[in-house]
Amino acid sequence: MSANSRLTIAAHALAWIGLYQRQGHEVATSEQIATSANTNPVVIRRLLGELRRAGLVESRRGVGAGWSLARELESMTLLDVYEAVEPGPLFAMHRTTPDQGCVVGHGIQPAMQSIYERIEETVRHELARVTLASVLRDVLAAPR
Amino acid sequence: MSANSRLTIAAHALAWIGLYQRQGHEVATSEQIATSANTNPVVIRRLLGELRRAGLVESRRGVGAGWSLARELESMTLLDVYEAVEPGPLFAMHRTTPDQGCVVGHGIQPAMQSIYERIEETVRHELARVTLASVLRDVLAAPR
DNA sequence: GCTGTCGTAACAATTAACGTTGCGACTGCC
DNA sequence: GGCAGTCGCAACGTTAATTGTTACGACAGC
Numbered sequence: 001m002s003a004n005s006r007l008t009i010a011a012h013a014l015a016w017i018g019l020y021q022r023q024g025h026e027v028a029t030s031e032q033i034a035t036s037a038n039t040n041p042v043v044i045r046r047l048l049g050e051l052r053r054a055g056l057v058e059s060r061r062g063v064g065a066g067w068s069l070a071r072e073l074e075s076m077t078l079l080d081v082y083e084a085v086e087p088g089p090l091f092a093m094h095r096t097t098p099d100q101g102c103v104v105g106h107g108i109q110p111a112m113q114s115i116y117e118r119i120e121e122t123v124r125h126e127l128a129r130v131t132l133a134s135v136l137r138d139v140l141a142a143p144r
Numbered sequence: 145m146s147a148n149s150r151l152t153i154a155a156h157a158l159a160w161i162g163l164y165q166r167q168g169h170e171v172a173t174s175e176q177i178a179t180s181a182n183t184n185p186v187v188i189r190r191l192l193g194e195l196r197r198a199g200l201v202e203s204r205r206g207v208g209a210g211w212s213l214a215r216e217l218e219s220m221t222l223l224d225v226y227e228a229v230e231p232g233p234l235f236a237m238h239r240t241t242p243d244q245g246c247v248v249g250h251g252i253q254p255a256m257q258s259i260y261e262r263i264e265e266t267v268r269h270e271l272a273r274v275t276l277a278s279v280l281r282d283v284l285a286a287p288r
Numbered sequence: 289g290c291t292g293t294c295g296t297a298a299c300a301a302t303t304a305a306c307g308t309t310g311c312g313a314c315t316g317c318c
Numbered sequence: 319g320g321c322a323g324t325c326g327c328a329a330c331g332t333t334a335a336t337t338g339t340t341a342c343g344a345c346a347g348c
Contacts, residue, residue, distance in 0.1 A: 046295095061344075208316065209323070
């Protein structure tokens with residue numbers, strides 16, 4: 001599965017902003033975060049834009065502009081981030097509609113759909129148990 | 145997440161073969177399955193080849209060739225199929241290594257890695273609870 | 289006005305999955 | 319022994335999504 005790294009990068013950005021603010025800074029720029037994540041500032045701005053729409057971060061414009069947290073990291077979970085940045089489901093159906101004249105082709109999609117929904121629900125449950133504050137704790141606890 | 149449909153198609157193929165055998169046929173051809181799944185026979189052969197390596201199906205060659213189940217559908221779970229056809233993890237890390245000189249860039253990957261491993265474990269647990277026999281039951285129970 | 293940053297559009301680059309074609313290998317049947 | 323049907327597999331084209339890049343206007347503080 002060509003998994004995407006949107007959730008990883010978004011968590012990275014949030015942890016970075018959170019740590020930076022703890023160190024007394026008001027706002028973080030997309031360029032600073034991009035340097036840490038080794039990617040392009042526009043990629044960060046795009047992701048943070050989605051997080052802003054979800055009410056997780058705020059942005060200022062003008063000179064001295066940048067990003068800040070809209071809520072405490074303690075009150076943010078990976079589920080919040082996941083829902084903000086992940087568009088589609090974990091597992092996909094057929095790209096083309098299967099043969100509806102075939103019994104299997106007709107019944108397979110509803111069958112798999114309900115299974116997939118149950119699995120995604122447990123994934124969401126697990127994501128909801130992890131706060132961004134605990135992610136940052138784990139980040140800082142990594143051996144160097 | 146650009147989810148792929150490999151698990152869905154593989155389950156489709158197994159259910160199709162299982163039902164076909166129940167109706168008294170010995171083997172199913174990749175072309176029959178491809179027609180039901182509305183795709184190309186080579187795609188089916190590729191997927192079934194992976195399932196064969198995992199010991200879930202067998203194939204014959206020559207005239208009257210085709211595919212048959214190597215085990216009962218009751219003894220096959222979606223986890224068996226998932227592990228046979230899904231190469232990578234559900235969530236990806238950064239595409240490029242983050243800045244190891246940054247505290248967050250250095251600690252983010254191990255932190256996310258352990259979270260992702262825990263989540264994949266619960267997904268595997270859920271997949272293991274679903275047999276292909278129950279998938280086929282659900283397929284046949286779909287309203288027409 | 290100048291500067292630094294966001295906001296966003298447009299497009300290129302990369303990657304993975306999927307689809308297609310072609311052909312050799314195998315096996316049962318005539 | 320030849321024929322026909324199907325798998326096995328490689329090669330390549332197509333498609334779609336993500337990611338990366340460039341460009342430029344908007345905004346706000348100095």
